[in-house]
Amino acid sequence: MIRMERKMFFFTKLCTVLIFTNCVSGDYPKAQNVSWLSINFKTLLLWDPEPTNYSYTVEYSIIGQNRKKNQHCIRTMETECDLSNSLVDLKAIYSADVLSKPLLGVNSDLIEFPHTTSERFSPYNDTLIGRPEFKIEVSKDKRKITLHVEDPPIALFNEQNQRRTIRDVFADELQYKVTFGKATSTGKKTKISASSEIELEEGDIDPGVSYCFNVQAYIPSRSTDNQLGELSQRQCSPGDDKSVFEEYGIGVIATFILLIIMIIVVAIGVTVVCCKRRRNANRSGKEGVPLRSV
Numbered sequence: 215m216i217r218m219e220r221k222m223f224f225f226t227k228l229c230t231v232l233i234f235t236n237c238v239s240g241d242y243p244k245a246q247n248v249s250w251l252s253i254n255f256k257t258l259l260l261w262d263p264e265p266t267n268y269s270y271t272v273e274y275s276i277i278g279q280n281r282k283k284n285q286h287c288i289r290t291m292e293t294e295c296d297l298s299n300s301l302v303d304l305k306a307i308y309s310a311d312v313l314s315k316p317l318l319g320v321n322s323d324l325i326e327f328p329h330t331t332s333e334r335f336s337p338y339n340d341t342l343i344g345r346p347e348f349k350i351e352v353s354k355d356k357r358k359i360t361l362h363v364e365d366p367p368i369a370l371f372n373e374q375n376q377r378r379t380i381r382d383v384f385a386d387e388l389q390y391k392v393t394f395g396k397a398t399s400t401g402k403k404t405k406i407s408a409s410s411e412i413e414l415e416e417g418d419i420d421p422g423v424s425y426c427f428n429v430q431a432y433i434p435s436r437s438t439d440n441q442l443g444e445l446s447q448r449q450c451s452p453g454d455d456k457s458v459f460e461e462y463g464i465g466v467i468a469t470f471i472l473l474i475i476m477i478i479v480v481a482i483g484v485t486v487v488c489c490k491r492r493r494n495a496n497r498s499g500k501e502g503v504p505l506r507s508v
């Protein structure tokens with residue numbers, strides 16, 4: 215570090231002393247905040263600040279091997295570099311350097327440029343798995359719900375130029391985690407599935423009830439803070455609009471109807487009896503009234 219600064223100081227001095235026409239001193243700012251942003255193997259290297267009178271060049275390598283450059287990230291004025299197609303060995307561990315260099319076409323006496331080294335990055339272990347899409351299927355008898363998860367596609371192509379999915383990369387190491395609960399309650403259960411077809415049966419779910427689901431990729435072979443992918447959108451299975459008959463059973467309803475009929479019958483009976491009595495009473499009363507008063 216000290217040696218490098220001394221060297222830069224030396225060149226700066228040399229420039230001013232010899233007054234090179236196109237000579238540039240070494241005081242380019244170093245790149246800052248160098249970081250990786252990677253989703254489904256689409257991998258960007260990002261950094262700050264925006265360059266003004268200089269440019270950036272990215273060099274990358276598998277740890278311990280020769281450095282390479284990506285043709286799109288040489289003397290660039292950008293503050294990002296897409297390395298998706300450069301990090302060919304997905305299971306390797308890479309690091310990258312962002313070098314601050316003169317503008318394209320400007321010469322420099324510097325042998326070493328100010329540079330910042332990224333953290334180590336392994337596509338296989340570090341790329342974030344994006345939110346999966348899924349469809350819900352409820353069996354006819356309503357005892358089984360199947361979630362059909364679509365393995366997220368990745369930004370890389372194979373030799374035949376076919377789209378690949380994360381299943382092609384992770385194979386058996388890819389699992390899915392479902393978080394679910396009844397639509398009407400806040401309680402949550404989880405289930406891990408090694409397959410992209412996730413089946414929930416009795417024990418997991420009550421038949422005919424509406425459930426809501428979130429799905430995310432789960433890769434247990436990764437270190438714990440990288441195992442889970444992005445959460446999917448929440449989706450709910452159709453609820454069963456239970457008819458009154460299913461809700462209470464025929465017996466209860468029949469009893470209920472019988473009860474109502476009986477109440478009506480009793481009510482009519484009582485009314486009839488009452489009326490008859492009253493009429494009788496009236497009649498007997500009238501009859502009882504002495505004719506004298508008229």
Ligand SMILES: *[C@@H]1O[C@H](CO)[C@@H](O)[C@H](O)[C@H]1NC(C)=O
Nearest residue numbers: 245246247248261262263264
């Ligand atoms: C680096 O990141 C920090 C925090 O996000 C920010 O405050 C700072 O301005 C960044 N540096 C540059 C040179 O942009």
Ligand SMILES: *[C@@H]1O[C@H](CO)[C@@H](O)[C@H](O)[C@H]1NC(C)=O
Nearest residue numbers: 238239240241242266267268
């Ligand atoms: C680039 O510009 C900054 C400020 O405008 C200046 O301080 C610096 O010396 C310039 N660097 C070069 C290499 O011209």
Ligand SMILES: *[C@@H]1O[C@H](CO)[C@@H](O)[C@H](O)[C@H]1NC(C)=O
Nearest residue numbers: 305306307336339435436437
């Ligand atoms: C990925 O992570 C696992 C668990 O932490 C580790 O054993 C493995 O060596 C890592 N692989 C790479 C390429 O970093």
